[in-house]
Amino acid sequence: MAGIAESTAIPKLAVGERRQMLEAILDPLAYFRRCFAEHPGVVRVHMGPGLPPQQVLINDPAVLQELINRDTDGGISAPGHLNTLLAQVVGDRSIMLLEPAPHRKRRRLLMPAFHGERLRAYGELILGLSSANLADLGPGDRFDARERMQRITMGVILTAVFGLHGGERHGRLQTLLTLITQLQTGRLGSLLLFWPLLRQDLGPWSPGGRLRRLQTEIRSLLLQEIAERRQALADDQAGADVLSLLLACRDEQGQGLSDDELHDELLTLLFAGNETTATALTWALYWIHRQPEVRQRLLQELEGLGDQRDPETISRLPYLAAVVNEVLRIHPVAMLLFPRLVEEPLNLAGHRFEPGDVLIGCISAVHWRTDLYPEPQRFNPDRFLERSFSATEYLPFGGGARRCIGATLALYEMKLILANLLGQYSFELCPQSDRPIQPVRRGFTLGPERPVRLRLA
Numbered sequence: 001m002a003g004i005a006e007s008t009a010i011p012k013l014a015v016g017e018r019r020q021m022l023e024a025i026l027d028p029l030a031y032f033r034r035c036f037a038e039h040p041g042v043v044r045v046h047m048g049p050g051l052p053p054q055q056v057l058i059n060d061p062a063v064l065q066e067l068i069n070r071d072t073d074g075g076i077s078a079p080g081h082l083n084t085l086l087a088q089v090v091g092d093r094s095i096m097l098l099e100p101a102p103h104r105k106r107r108r109l110l111m112p113a114f115h116g117e118r119l120r121a122y123g124e125l126i127l128g129l130s131s132a133n134l135a136d137l138g139p140g141d142r143f144d145a146r147e148r149m150q151r152i153t154m155g156v157i158l159t160a161v162f163g164l165h166g167g168e169r170h171g172r173l174q175t176l177l178t179l180i181t182q183l184q185t186g187r188l189g190s191l192l193l194f195w196p197l198l199r200q201d202l203g204p205w206s207p208g209g210r211l212r213r214l215q216t217e218i219r220s221l222l223l224q225e226i227a228e229r230r231q232a233l234a235d236d237q238a239g240a241d242v243l244s245l246l247l248a249c250r251d252e253q254g255q256g257l258s259d260d261e262l263h264d265e266l267l268t269l270l271f272a273g274n275e276t277t278a279t280a281l282t283w284a285l286y287w288i289h290r291q292p293e294v295r296q297r298l299l300q301e302l303e304g305l306g307d308q309r310d311p312e313t314i315s316r317l318p319y320l321a322a323v324v325n326e327v328l329r330i331h332p333v334a335m336l337l338f339p340r341l342v343e344e345p346l347n348l349a350g351h352r353f354e355p356g357d358v359l360i361g362c363i364s365a366v367h368w369r370t371d372l373y374p375e376p377q378r379f380n381p382d383r384f385l386e387r388s389f390s391a392t393e394y395l396p397f398g399g400g401a402r403r404c405i406g407a408t409l410a411l412y413e414m415k416l417i418l419a420n421l422l423g424q425y426s427f428e429l430c431p432q433s434d435r436p437i438q439p440v441r442r443g444f445t446l447g448p449e450r451p452v453r454l455r456l457a
Contacts, residue, residue, distance in 0.1 A: 012044040059365035062349040064392040068400035082339040091264030109249040123311025129155040130417045145452040149278040163241030180214040189443035276333040283331045322381035328396035337361030338402035426457040
């Protein structure tokens with residue numbers, strides 16, 4: 001307890017609670033800048049309407065390092081109930097909302113589907129889907145980059161994760177999932193997320209009514225697919241997709257996942273692996289074509305492969321990896337780490353925290369730190385070739401026990417899609433997209449404030 005007494009109390013942001021919440025919802029990046037301009041490192045805030053009142057926002061890597069270490073050392077937990085807002089998108093039984101012990105068990109079941117041989121098996125699929133997606137375009141045609149990237153990443157999810165290879169159900173799910181993604185990440189997305197009144201079903205033309213009907217039909221189709229796949233597993237005809245793997249998973253007691261748990265995990269994989277990856281790819285295409293020297297270096301690196309353009313070789317290209325890392329640094333799709341709950345008085349890197357404090361790492365603000373990233377608003381992939389960053393200096397997928405389970409797949413997918421598109425096509429930014437584009441809130445995530453439009457040269 002002596003260490004606690006000697007540590008520094010956390011300063012409080014001198015802004016009213018209601019104003020803080022509104023600014024955090026409507027303009028989160030400006031809010032984060034305000035927080036750390038007044039109190040660098042750590043600051044007491046009141047930004048999350050679904051969280052307990054003792055909220056602390058953090059952008060100090062030293063504090064985050066000790067915080068994440070506590071995932072295993074004790075004194076801090078990462079309880080799922082602190083993320084209940086996510087239930088609107090991923091369901092109540094998602095891995096994201098599980099308490100620590102069941103979360104660890106579920107994570108052990110899911111991890112093999114996103115690593116090793118399973119990951120490599122997706123390579124040719126990703127290349128094929130990215131090639132087919134732009135096959136209808138000719139020289140001079142213009143397109144919305146985010147819309148096209150969503151088609152590719154949706155195809156990866158439906159094929160590699162859900163195991164759907166064409167057919168009526170595949171087509172209907174693709175349509176419905178696209179519609180619900182647009183609703184949840186469009187202009188109404190943030191309002192639907194934070195204002196329950198708008199989620200009320202007031203008829204088929206109300207936002208809440210449209211959302212409810214989309215969710216109901218998607219659930220029905222997914223449960224039909226799960227039932228058919230259970231029968232295929234019983235008949236010893238299981239596929240190699242993630243859903244088949246999940247159906248075959250068993251815990252130490254021999255228990256598998258229920259239909260409701262499988263449904264919510266599929267929604268989680270859709271949320272984490274479709275919209276987020278498509279948005280990151282959109283930012284990548286924007287920056288690559290705003291800075292011709294970046295595009296030229298990428299093309300030179302790809303040309304150096306010669307005929308060895310297999311997925312594994314592409315995924316190991318150093319400059320391509322640096323470009324992807326810089327995209328995720330300057331535009332992390334997620335803004336915040338999973339909240340942690342302080343369970344006993346403790347000192348983290350010289351700061352005193354009390355039981356009941358909810359500690360939230362700010363990914364965006366860590367990535368703005370000038371001591372880590374000189375000229376942080378400049379897109380500069382070379383910074384990832386010149387030095388390595390620790391897991392709490394660069395954390396686009398979160399960290400610790402709650403790090404995104406699909407991070408490796410997302411990086412792999414981004415590299416393959418970018419390499420394939422740049423190797424096959426020549427693009428240029430349309431005039432309206434050649435001006436600076438700022439990130440804005442899109443539901444839980446950040447995305448471009450206006451469409452990124454490209455022209456096929």
